[in-house]
Ligand SMILES: Nc1nc2c(ncn2[C@@H]2O[C@H](COP(=O)(O)OP(=O)(O)O)[C@@H](O)[C@H]2O)c(=O)[nH]1
């Protein structure tokens with residue numbers, strides 16, 4: 126399967142570290158996955174495409190991650206989401222023009238199956254830019270909000286912040302990803318509720334393994350003078366929960382909903398226009 | 399003495415918490431200092447004036463802190479520093495117009511003796527907005543750059559970040575505050591070097607006292623699941639170093655240089671214009 130994730134958010138929120146951490150924890154004897162290419166979308170946003178083959182439960186997944194350096198980094202960020210939306214549409218467009226032709230190189234299909242939007246851990250609420258971008262993207266791509274650098278927030282701060290973000294999302298009618306409800310499968314519904322009740326997902330990422338002061342084992346984490354914030358400790362952050370959602374439990378639905386629902390919306394817009 | 403500090407930086411960098419922490423650690427049996435007033439500078443920036451009497455080494459200081467909510471919080475932050483610069487000039491102007499008259503109410507003199515500029519702990523370098531604002535302010539007020547929420551940075555990250563910020567400051571010729579050199583006082587020169595070599599000062603702030611897992615004592619700090627980041631632990635951040643600079647060793651020079659050097663520059667501009 127081909128699975129494409131986009132990470133989006135302003136500079137310095139740990140997006141690149143997150144991408145590396147995701148790949149490293151998936152490919153335990155990781156060497157840096159290949160950078161397929163970089164492309165300047167406009168003078169303001171660049172896309173970096175990183176790709177690796179991973180094996181999940183015995184089948185192969187070509188995981189592609191698209192990083193977006195430059196987004197939201199200016200004094201004036203008016204319309205900074207436009208190049209991103211154009212990029213997303215362009216992938217649907219490319220697929221549509223190739224669909225007619227029988228032969229199509231799968232490698233070139235960069236339709237984004239999920240967009241992880243990184244939120245600065247201010248402790249207050251969403252910033253005006255976050256709201257605007259999430260509204261624009263939510264209707265076009267499966268959007269999952271992420272609390273970046275969650276080790277900045279104490280447990281109390283984090284709970285309050287999550288609540289405020291959720292209120293903000295509902296007030297502004299931001300369409301975040303939610304899985305389909307299978308009314309005849311109660312266990313599945315409960316499990317989904319338990320996963321998605323954690324959204325926005327708090328994430329801690331790290332390039333290094335350090336010794337846990339509590340267990341003495343090597344863990345992926347951030348070593349402070351006062352302790353180690355652990356990436357894969359579910360009490361510390363939702364990294365593992367999110368990774369399971371993306372790679373194990375919901376990959377199939379993220380792909381299907383993009384290639385059916387979002388692609389159909391795009392085709393309808395195009396045909397209508 | 400009257401001493402006025404301005405805190406400046408985008409929302410969510412812990413400025414308000416810093417102000418509270420500064421007052422609390424100065425006034426140990428602190429009750430909230432009085433909020434003198436709030437004022438809307440323009441639709442974009444507000445100023446909150448907080449004032450308390452503190453006693454330092456037996457003499458009284460009326461400490462005023464000006465917080466600046468709304469600064470840098472928009473999608474488009476073009477010229478967001480203009481209301482701040484106008485506010486600073488206005489204080490010099492008010493002083494100038496009153497100077498002629500013999501009577502002058504000291505309480506109304508809000509000339510800012512030092513501006514603490516809060517930098518987001520991205521780990522990369524200064525943002526375009528930071529550079530622009532610091533250039534504009536550095537020539538008009540004693541400017542001290544602060545690394546906000548420094549508990550976001552591991553010791554390695556912090557050292558690299560400080561270096562990059564310092565490079566950026568010198569590349570862009572940003573005028574940050576530096577104390578006068580007294581060439582005949584070697585010890586003073588050495589002490590200043592040791593204090594100012596830490597700039598930009600890393601700050602951790604907190605509204606609460608928590609139990610230190612290492613000493614069992616109550617400390618002002620942020621309690622994470624993996625440990626306590628301590629405000630007044632000099633290995634954890636420069637909060638104490640900065641407080642000593644502001645309230646003990648350099649208050650006099652910060653006041654003198656504002657009321658002489660910066661005020662004179664303002665008068666020259668006005669007379670020349
Ligand atoms: N506190 C904290 N810092 C992080 C985390 N992830 C990355 N960083 C640091 O943040 C800085 C910027 O990270 P980077 O991945 O380059 O951010 P990007 O600009 O969003 O791609 C680096 O110094 C990282 O070490 C995290 O989860 N928590």
Ligand SMILES: Nc1nc2c(ncn2[C@@H]2O[C@H](COP(=O)(O)OP(=O)(O)O)[C@@H](O)[C@H]2O)c(=O)[nH]1
Pocket residue numbers: 247248249276277278282408409410411412413414415416546547548549550601602603604620
């Ligand atoms: N990690 C961290 N969080 C902090 C620090 N200081 C304040 N905060 C938290 O950051 C959030 C915003 O703080 P606030 O003082 O309101 O920021 P302001 O908008 O700049 O005035 C609150 O949840 C604070 O508890 C700090 O030093 N480190």
